[in-house]
Amino acid sequence: MLVRINTAPRMSIDGHLAALAGEGMCYSEFRYRRGLEIFGEGEEPEYVYQIVSGAVRTYKLLPDGRRQINAFHLAGDMFGFENEAIHRFTAEAIVETHAHLMRRSSILEAVRNGGAGTKDLIKFVTQNLAHAESHMLLLGRKTSLERVTAFLLEMDERLHHPDVMILPMSRRDIADYLGLTLETVSRALSILRDEGLLRFDGNTQRRLELVDRDALAKIDA
Amino acid sequence: MLVRINTAPRMSIDGHLAALAGEGMCYSEFRYRRGLEIFGEGEEPEYVYQIVSGAVRTYKLLPDGRRQINAFHLAGDMFGFENEAIHRFTAEAIVETHAHLMRRSSILEAVRNGGAGTKDLIKFVTQNLAHAESHMLLLGRKTSLERVTAFLLEMDERLHHPDVMILPMSRRDIADYLGLTLETVSRALSILRDEGLLRFDGNTQRRLELVDRDALAKIDA
DNA sequence: TCCCGAGCTTGAGCCGGATCAATCCCGGCT
DNA sequence: AGCCGGGATTGATCCGGCTCAAGCTCGGGA
Incomplete structure (x- = not known):
């Protein structure tokens, strides 16, 4: 399952994990192949993760298989922190992903000791909450066109407005994130392509270029 | 707007606010009439609130008026904490509501000083996040019958399984919470009444009795 | 006591997104 | 170069929940 590519603990130099537990904390680096489960809903949380490269989806399932993806995590993002003794959702690598792992117990202890990273932890959880709240608005009240547009603008922003956006996730992943079907x-x-707001870039359907971001922003109510 | 009913600072004896900032912290008690806005989306957060009695809805609006209620807050619940310098949603009293207020700055300072309440704050934000995540599953993937059933079971639990459940909110509020219309x-x-799973209690449509909680739990996928 | 208005229920018809069903396209393999 | 398979697009039809509309219920006030 896990492919350990660096067993020797290394010092954290930058990034959120370092901020959380302070310098001097150590972590490992792991690689997850495309499609691999990183942890499952209901499991006991052992690590907190920060993505070095790749992409991760976190989701919940209903008993009959209906899936809701909470969030996509990209390079630089942290995920997997749990306050309670259980993972609230499943995490899977969308593509080959490298991540830094830090033991959850280290984080909790740092908080207990009033460590400097406490503020960062609160900020991290609060940002997740803010994202979830605006996603509830999308899921409860937006049309399909608004949802897809919002998704594109979110990815555009998180990828720092690249000329060509390369989406790691499939149409089905996008659909399960937006509460729609892949069709x-x-x-x-x-529709957005036909209206001239975006272009499918050349060969593959996962590369696309946002031509008119202002018009897209207008569609996203 | 605000109706101050107790200007003299009082000591917190129990509850979350006390835990957050430690004993010796003071707070005021306010009353909000039915329908009154407690704070608005985008405003600068000044207080954190704990409900003594009554009920509060927090929601986001789209420009054209579509509304998504994030959460209902009942007696004992805290709400309104913001890490950033802006309220992410609006809060309104659903019925006449009494609340304890504590200055946000006190909380933030307590965290800065490594106060004992820090753990409680993280727990509070994390619980909100957990609720938001399961609500995303509801909004993205559940049918209308499942949503309404889930709502009833949530309220039943939060009201500690009363014989007769008295809902403070209207059908429109429930609809805007569940991403449905009031109809x-x-x-x-x-349908649930006709199937014998619940009874409308006598005179008013907001009093109802869950007759078969197990059957309801089966419906909520 | 009666009336009024807000909230709720119920009905009829419609529509946006789901479902079912072909292709199509591209990457990877031989 | 040709083949194969998974992902994506597009089309046709269906249906769950929305819209529009009428009528009911209950609480409050004159």
């Missing part, structure tokens, strides 16, 4: 996502993208 | 909520309740 509806595909249709919405086609 | 659909009403129809779902009628």
